[in-house]
Amino acid sequence: MPGIPSINGESYTALYASTAELAQTTVDFYVTTLDFFVKEQTSGSEGGIFWLTNPEYNFWFKVAVTADAPPTADVRARIAQINSQLDLHDWRSIQSSFTLKTTNIHVLIERLRGTGAVLQVTPDEDNPIEVYAVDPLGNVIGFSAATVNSFAVIPPFTYVPPLHVSSLSTATPASRRPATDLMPNMSSASRRNVAVMTSGGDAPGMNANVRAIIRTAIFSGCKAFAIYEGYEGLVAGGKKFIREMGWEDVRGWLCHGGTNIGTARSQRFREREGRLQACKNLIDAGIDALIVCGGDGSLTGADLFRSEWPELIKELHHRGDILEEKFAKHKHLNICGTVGSIDNDMASTDATIGAFSSLARICQAIDYIDATANSHSRAFIVEVMGRHCGWLALMAGIATCADYILIPEKPASSQEWQDQMCSIIKKRRDRGRRKTIVIVAEGAIALDLSPITSKDVLDVLVDRLGLDTRITTLGHVQRGGTAVAFDRMLATMQGVEAVKAVLECTPETPSPMIAIDENKIVRRSLMEAVKITKSVATAIENKDFKHAMELRDTDFVENLGNFMAINSANHNPASLPEEKRLKIAIINVGAPAGGMNSAVYSMASYCMSRGHVPYAIHNGFSGLARHESVRSLDWLSMDGWNSMGGSEIGTNRTIPSETDIGMIAYYFSKYQFDGLVLVGGFEAFESLQQLEKARIDYSSFRIPMVLIPATISNNVPGTEYSLGSDTCLNSLMDYCDVIKQSASSTRDRVFVVEIQGGNSGYIATYASLITGAYCSYVPEEGISLAQLECDIDMLKDQFGEAHDLTRSGKLVLKSANASKVLTTPIIAKIMNEEGGGGFEAKTAVPGHVQQGGIPSAMDRTRAARLAVKAVQFIEERQEVTNKYRNDVEFVNDEEEFKATASVLGIIRSHIRFSPIRKLYDYETELGRRMPKRVFWSDLRKVSDQLVGRVRLPE
Ligand SMILES: Nc1ncnc2c1ncn2[C@@H]1O[C@H](COP(=O)(O)OP(=O)(O)OP(=O)(O)O)[C@@H](O)[C@H]1O
Numbered sequence: 001m002p003g004i005p006s007i008n009g010e011s012y013t014a015l016y017a018s019t020a021e022l023a024q025t026t027v028d029f030y031v032t033t034l035d036f037f038v039k040e041q042t043s044g045s046e047g048g049i050f051w052l053t054n055p056e057y058n059f060w061f062k063v064a065v066t067a068d069a070p071p072t073a074d075v076r077a078r079i080a081q082i083n084s085q086l087d088l089h090d091w092r093s094i095q096s097s098f099t100l101k102t103t104n105i106h107v108l109i110e111r112l113r114g115t116g117a118v119l120q121v122t123p124d125e126d127n128p129i130e131v132y133a134v135d136p137l138g139n140v141i142g143f144s145a146a147t148v149n150s151f152a153v154i155p156p157f158t159y160v161p162p163l164h165v166s167s168l169s170t171a172t173p174a175s176r177r178p179a180t181d182l183m184p185n186m187s188s189a190s191r192r193n194v195a196v197m198t199s200g201g202d203a204p205g206m207n208a209n210v211r212a213i214i215r216t217a218i219f220s221g222c223k224a225f226a227i228y229e230g231y232e233g234l235v236a237g238g239k240k241f242i243r244e245m246g247w248e249d250v251r252g253w254l255c256h257g258g259t260n261i262g263t264a265r266s267q268r269f270r271e272r273e274g275r276l277q278a279c280k281n282l283i284d285a286g287i288d289a290l291i292v293c294g295g296d297g298s299l300t301g302a303d304l305f306r307s308e309w310p311e312l313i314k315e316l317h318h319r320g321d322i323l324e325e326k327f328a329k330h331k332h333l334n335i336c337g338t339v340g341s342i343d344n345d346m347a348s349t350d351a352t353i354g355a356f357s358s359l360a361r362i363c364q365a366i367d368y369i370d371a372t373a374n375s376h377s378r379a380f381i382v383e384v385m386g387r388h389c390g391w392l393a394l395m396a397g398i399a400t401c402a403d404y405i406l407i408p409e410k411p412a413s414s415q416e417w418q419d420q421m422c423s424i425i426k427k428r429r430d431r432g433r434r435k436t437i438v439i440v441a442e443g444a445i446a447l448d449l450s451p452i453t454s455k456d457v458l459d460v461l462v463d464r465l466g467l468d469t470r471i472t473t474l475g476h477v478q479r480g481g482t483a484v485a486f487d488r489m490l491a492t493m494q495g496v497e498a499v500k501a502v503l504e505c506t507p508e509t510p511s512p513m514i515a516i517d518e519n520k521i522v523r524r525s526l527m528e529a530v531k532i533t534k535s536v537a538t539a540i541e542n543k544d545f546k547h548a549m550e551l552r553d554t555d556f557v558e559n560l561g562n563f564m565a566i567n568s569a570n571h572n573p574a575s576l577p578e579e580k581r582l583k584i585a586i587i588n589v590g591a592p593a594g595g596m597n598s599a600v601y602s603m604a605s606y607c608m609s610r611g612h613v614p615y616a617i618h619n620g621f622s623g624l625a626r627h628e629s630v631r632s633l634d635w636l637s638m639d640g641w642n643s644m645g646g647s648e649i650g651t652n653r654t655i656p657s658e659t660d661i662g663m664i665a666y667y668f669s670k671y672q673f674d675g676l677v678l679v680g681g682f683e684a685f686e687s688l689q690q691l692e693k694a695r696i697d698y699s700s701f702r703i704p705m706v707l708i709p710a711t712i713s714n715n716v717p718g719t720e721y722s723l724g725s726d727t728c729l730n731s732l733m734d735y736c737d738v739i740k741q742s743a744s745s746t747r748d749r750v751f752v753v754e755i756q757g758g759n760s761g762y763i764a765t766y767a768s769l770i771t772g773a774y775c776s777y778v779p780e781e782g783i784s785l786a787q788l789e790c791d792i793d794m795l796k797d798q799f800g801e802a803h804d805l806t807r808s809g810k811l812v813l814k815s816a817n818a819s820k821v822l823t824t825p826i827i828a829k830i831m832n833e834e835g836g837g838g839f840e841a842k843t844a845v846p847g848h849v850q851q852g853g854i855p856s857a858m859d860r861t862r863a864a865r866l867a868v869k870a871v872q873f874i875e876e877r878q879e880v881t882n883k884y885r886n887d888v889e890f891v892n893d894e895e896e897f898k899a900t901a902s903v904l905g906i907i908r909s910h911i912r913f914s915p916i917r918k919l920y921d922y923e924t925e926l927g928r929r930m931p932k933r934v935f936w937s938d939l940r941k942v943s944d945q946l947v948g949r950v951r952l953p954e
């Protein structure tokens with residue numbers, strides 16, 4: 001050991017790694033930069049971040065050291081001083097050691113040696129320290145966050161062969177570019193051979209899931225395998241069915257429908273003998289982690305396989321089919337489920353991969369049928385899939401305003417459903433509706449569990465109502481086509497999380513299933529999820545329908561309640577007594593966004609079902625101030641609005657202060673509104689803030705007011721989801737798919753696509769993730785020349801590697817506001833200039849096409865859910881606003897009163913009402929019209945990771 005000099009006379013205790021570790025030295029590393037590092041989300045954490053590099057292999061990684069201590073000026077100064085002492089390009093100058101001392105810890109980087117960097121750490125007694133390595137994209141890798149007390153050794157690096165060769169090219173100077181192929185990741189002991197399979201009915205998004213799993217596994221230093229033909233392939237085994245996959249093998253898969261690795265319904269796997277063979281095949285292929293993407297059946301099979309594994313392997317060992325060494329190595333099956341099925345019938349997750357794509361197909365078909373039904377004044381019975389689950393039928397019913405739905409979860413006696421259906425349809429027809437749509441889930445049943453078929457429904461409509469009726473069975477069209485934006489995102493994020501999960505699992509960890517809870521990707525217990533799913537079937541078999549419904553996710557129950565209420569509109573007696581009925585206004589503010597019409601329709605219909613009078617304020621606040629544009633909404637005039645884009649009641653960006661707020665207050669008073677629903681983006685947010693502020697002067701504003709965020713930019717503080725953003729992503733995705741196809745066919749072409757979104761990079765980031773764009777430039781990051789140069793170099797390399805032989809079109813997405821100087825045409829010009837003829841760059845500007853035409857099924861159904869919640873909020877807060885209606889004194893101070901003007905948002909796994917005052921004062925960057933915190937930053941890393949983009953350290 002060389003002597004350890006002290007810096008600035010700091011004292012420390014030196015502890016050394018085992019000499020065995022040091023003896024394995026193969027390459028020297030050196031510190032290239034040293035920065036101050038604040039660990040995100042842990043207030044007061046601090047430490048140092050170190051970039052280590054190995055010049056020979058062009059490989060970089062970071063070591064971060066943090067401690068729970070507030071960063072002091074003293075610490076910052078000391079780190080800066082150490083920084084200045086380092087010659088960043090001469091490793092010899094730091095051959096000897098240096099010390100970092102923060103308020104709580106000493107960190108000594110004694111020597112940075114080939115197979116591992118030795119960190120020596122002396123923690124303050126009460127403050128254990130987290131030491132971990134992160135890769136060049138900032139992901140925590142191999143050496144997971146661990147609490148250490150004395151020292152930590154970054155495990156040996158493994159040279160991963162360059163599977164995505166293009167990012168390995170030496171054309172870019174080694175000093176500037178980390179090679180993502182050479183991830184150090186984990187010790188060989190913890191490296192895994194990760195396999196993925198798809199099973200059950202194919203579902204749009206399965207390919208995105210497989211792509212994410214394969215690439216994340218490779219990125220993490222694992223070998224990746226695909227098992228072809230589902231469990232059938234697993235039972236058959238061998239190289240034909242269990243194939244190692246490379247980075248390039250899944251290129252372009254994001255936009256493919258179905259599953260490229262095949263799927264099956266396997267009888268053999270249902271037998272123990274088949275599973276025994278599957279066990280052997282997995283072990284023979286050396287696979288030690290299996291990710292199954294499938295529906296309830298597939299995951300039930302996976303759970304059974306997991307539980308039987310110890311017995312299966314023992315039997316194989318006993319028979320002599322596997323040797324001792326393999327028996328010891330594979331004692332535990334590391335398994336994980338990603339839920340892929342159009343049926344959305346798996347418990348513990350809000351959505352399965354493919355369900356929203358299927359819903360989109362159904363809605364599109366019903367939109368088409370609507371036109372012909374309307375023309376002939378006919379009734380149509382549309383039969384949809386879903387097996388024993390009514391989710392598709394229910395959500396399609398909400399999205400298309402169907403007249404009636406029949407689903408397995410809500411069986412009724414023949415008499416009951418026939419009477420109810422006929423009564424609703426008759427009243428609607430009497431009111432002038434020319435068409436009738438009934439959606440029948442294929443699993444619909446009556447109380448005695450006998451199936452209700454489309455033909456049964458047809459007979460009733462013909463015999464009792466005399467309607468000219470047709471049946472349309474949508475069939476496998478529902479499973480076809482490319483995945484919608486949400487499914488591509490869900491599948492990708494689930495894939496990334498699944499690989500993380502299998503790498504983190506220990507034999508003690510219960511097998512996970514990757515789920516989504518509102519807007520958050522979460523891990524759930526596979527066993528639990530399977531258990532609950534099974535109990536739904538059992539409850540139905542036992543005719544315990546109430547319990548079956550309770551076992552479905554809460555939003556299923558909520559959506560069903562909403563459908564029933566909205567559907568009854570003003571045909572049934574109102575559900576509230578006279579004295580509780582209100583006058584509620586709705587207004588659209590800002591640019592048009594998909595789902596605005598559905599929000600108005602659902603709000604008005606729900607109001608009618610309760611006995612409230614819904615009013616629409618047409619043409620925004622300027623419309624109201626100038627033209628008294630208040631109209632009550634009648635049911636028939638809103639017929640068909642759900643499938644229409646834009647805003648039928650008009651919308652504009654005027655906020656109250658820009659028009660006559662006194663007039664607005666006057667009209668609120670004249671119409672005696674008891675509540676206001678605003679639907680819109682940042683202007684709606686500002687409008688709500690101004691009305692809230694003006695409550696002190698105008699008592700007519702002392703009513704509950706709620707904002708449903710609706711903007712393609714998704715930049716409203718207090719929510720992670722705005723209506724219209726999904727529609728926008730889908731239209732942008734379709735646009736990008738077409739552009740990419742053109743670029744790929746022409747070969748060697750890059751399209752720089754200009755994306756809207758104001759100062760929010762949300763759309764560009766998500767679009768990049770779901771289209772497989774090479775990169776996105778967003779306002780939050782700006783565009784550095786160094787990064788642009790690096791990107792151009794990488795593109796050049798990648799096109800160079802492709803040698804014109806493969807489909808090699810690329811997309812670069814650029815938010816219009818990412819840079820004032822580096823505009824879209826200029827970026828394309830620079831690319832052409834600097835690309836050295838290696839590729840051609842062109843621009844594409846989708847402009848307002850991004851607002852989308854017909855709103856997506858997700859925007860329509862979420863609009864309905866949020867609109868009902870908004871009305872419920874207004875009902876619930878009446879008492880509070882009444883209390884303060886004449887009490888100016890409290891208007892400014894009372895928390896409960898302030899909270900009656902709120903934003904209705906989805907935040908991670910919660911639906912939340914956040915008081916506008918709190919959001920405006922503390923969580924908004926007014927100048928940039930943005931929330932202070934964006935929730936999607938991590939997604940950018942995933943995006944980069946999945947296309948092998950190299951990100952320079954900031
Ligand atoms: N109880 C079980 N035991 C063993 N294997 C099972 C079990 N249930 C299902 N599987 C396996 O999973 C395969 C797929 O199951 P299933 O046909 O129910 O589709 P799924 O995964 O539910 O997807 P989807 O419903 O979307 O078609 C089956 O063919 C079978 O091989």
Ligand SMILES: O=P(O)(O)OC[C@H]1O[C@](O)(CO)[C@@H](O)[C@@H]1O
Nearest residue numbers: 201295341342343385386387479
């Ligand atoms: O494609 P298959 O094997 O006929 O199965 C159809 C079934 O698969 C699903 O599409 C998915 O489970 C169900 O909705 C439908 O009942």
Ligand SMILES: [Mg+2]
Nearest residue numbers: 295296297341
């Ligand atoms: Mg199923």
